[in-house]
Amino acid sequence: MHKNFRNVDKVVFGRGSYSQLDEILKEKRNDNDKFMLFIVDKYFEGKDHPAAKVPAHPEDVVMFIDVDIEEPTTDQIDYVRDTVKSTKGIPAGIIGIGGGSIMDIAKASSLMFTNEGSSQLYQGLNLVKNPGIYHVGVPTLAGTGAEVSITAVVTGPEKKLGLKCDWTPFNQIVLDPDLIKDVPRDQWFYTGMDTYIHCIESESGIYKNVFSLAYGNQSLDLCRDVFIREGCGQSEVNDEKLMVASLMGALSLTYSEVGACHALSYGLSFVFGYRHGYANCLAFNHLPEFYGDAVKEFKEMVKKHNITLPQGLAKGWTEDEITQMAEVSYKLTHMWNHAIGLDWKEKLTLEDIKDLFRRL
Ligand code: NAD
Ligand code: ZN
Numbered sequence: 001m002h003k004n005f006r007n008v009d010k011v012v013f014g015r016g017s018y019s020q021l022d023e024i025l026k027e028k029r030n031d032n033d034k035f036m037l038f039i040v041d042k043y044f045e046g047k048d049h050p051a052a053k054v055p056a057h058p059e060d061v062v063m064f065i066d067v068d069i070e071e072p073t074t075d076q077i078d079y080v081r082d083t084v085k086s087t088k089g090i091p092a093g094i095i096g097i098g099g100g101s102i103m104d105i106a107k108a109s110s111l112m113f114t115n116e117g118s119s120q121l122y123q124g125l126n127l128v129k130n131p132g133i134y135h136v137g138v139p140t141l142a143g144t145g146a147e148v149s150i151t152a153v154v155t156g157p158e159k160k161l162g163l164k165c166d167w168t169p170f171n172q173i174v175l176d177p178d179l180i181k182d183v184p185r186d187q188w189f190y191t192g193m194d195t196y197i198h199c200i201e202s203e204s205g206i207y208k209n210v211f212s213l214a215y216g217n218q219s220l221d222l223c224r225d226v227f228i229r230e231g232c233g234q235s236e237v238n239d240e241k242l243m244v245a246s247l248m249g250a251l252s253l254t255y256s257e258v259g260a261c262h263a264l265s266y267g268l269s270f271v272f273g274y275r276h277g278y279a280n281c282l283a284f285n286h287l288p289e290f291y292g293d294a295v296k297e298f299k300e301m302v303k304k305h306n307i308t309l310p311q312g313l314a315k316g317w318t319e320d321e322i323t324q325m326a327e328v329s330y331k332l333t334h335m336w337n338h339a340i341g342l343d344w345k346e347k348l349t350l351e352d353i354k355d356l357f358r359r360l
Contacts, residue, residue: 003255005150008137010172015240018138018176022055025093028134033089035059039080039106041098041140042066051097051140051179061088067101071269071276074156077105077119081112090114093134093171099191100144100153100276103137107152107170108163110135119154123161128168137170140179142242143191143277145198145250147173160270175247177239188234189227189307190277192242193298195249196223197280200294201259202252205338209256216252219245227301259339260290263332264356267325285309286359290339314358326353 012020025036036056042064044052056062061084065076084091090113096106111132112119122128137147146153150169151162162168183191199216202208208216222245225231226238264283268274274282285302288295302309314322330336330353336344 013175031092037091095136097138099141100146103146120156128165142246143194198249202256212256215248219248257338263335267329
């Protein structure tokens with residue numbers, strides 16, 4: 001069966017485009033209970049940063065959410081919905097302003113305003129019953145591709161799994177490179193590498209195809225300008241390139257798949273709470289048999305940008321922790337199918353996955 005997904009409805013790209021947001025929202029303001037809900041990364045609260053200029057009207061609700069405490073949870077989504085619904089009603093739209101975490105909170109919340117019960121009930125593919133409300137994504141970090149992906153990744157009591165359905169993608173995204181300037185270098189690198197790794201994994205497996213490769217190759221070309229070629233590093237032009245690379249990298253993997261690195265990364269995040277981009281980097285560094293020359297290139301990029309990745313992490317892990325990570329990873333069948341082939345269980349055992357973790 002070929003993948004058939006909805007895409008983002010509208011995209012605006014360009015420096016300063018965030019100032020158009022108020023105008024964009026205008027035609028939607030009379031929907032539902034006639035107010036907008038802005039979900040903003042707490043990092044920007046009170047800061048002199050372009051993203052802090054939230055175009056809220058007096059009737060709107062602005063919620064600042066701290067994403068450093070934990071990755072988005074189902075409780076958090078339910079809290080946003082329940083608090084706003086009980087005090088103001090159903091918003092005309094939700095606008096998420098932040099990195100992958102905030103964008104996922106906005107995507108998931110938009111679905112929960114029109115679907116009964118806890119968001120835990122909807123973690124999975126096509127479990128959501130009713131279309132969500134209008135939602136807009138404004139990324140302030142580039143790399144996860146959450147701005148265009150069809151999933152809103154959240155962690156519930158039982159699992160870390162996305163709410164995935166035709167209504168998950170944003171109705172509108174605003175890609176303003178001004179919003180990602182001056183991101184601390186480590187964060188810039190880890191989130192940016194998520195895109196590089198999406199593309200390498202997407203092209204290294206059985207689900208690759210002309211459509212996924214076209215997006216992936218273009219994204220990789222942009223990533224190389226940003227991270228390795230002459231003129232690389234954080235700059236105005238490279239911020240623009242990274243924003244587009246993030247979008248194209250996500251489209252590449254959506255129509256192909258991620259692989260071994262993401263499978264290990266999910267284990268690392270689940271057991272130790274490591275952030276997605278960072279966990280990817282920890283794993284990718286040690287997977288030469290899967291990703292060959294790309295691992296060499298990755299190491300060069302790490303060196304070039306003076307990033308320090310810890311070595312010998314596994315020495316501090318218990319056997320139980322390694323087993324738990326391997327079990328999370330082993331369950332990601334679709335990723336191993338792609339990376340190794342449909343007969344992967346004949347080639348890779350739980351013990352082999354534990355050995356991959358022991359390298360870290
Ligand atoms: P993030 O949103 O978790 O933010 C990381 C840190 O950067 C936070 O401290 C945040 O406050 C800070 N930050 C955000 N914008 C900033 C700016 N402009 N300047 C300085 N600091 C800034 O990071 P992320 O890497 O973008 O997202 C990771 C999350 O995305 C994870 O929860 C992961 O599960 C999710 N994810 C989702 C998808 C998807 O398709 N939906 C894909 C990959 C990852
Ligand atoms: Zn990723």
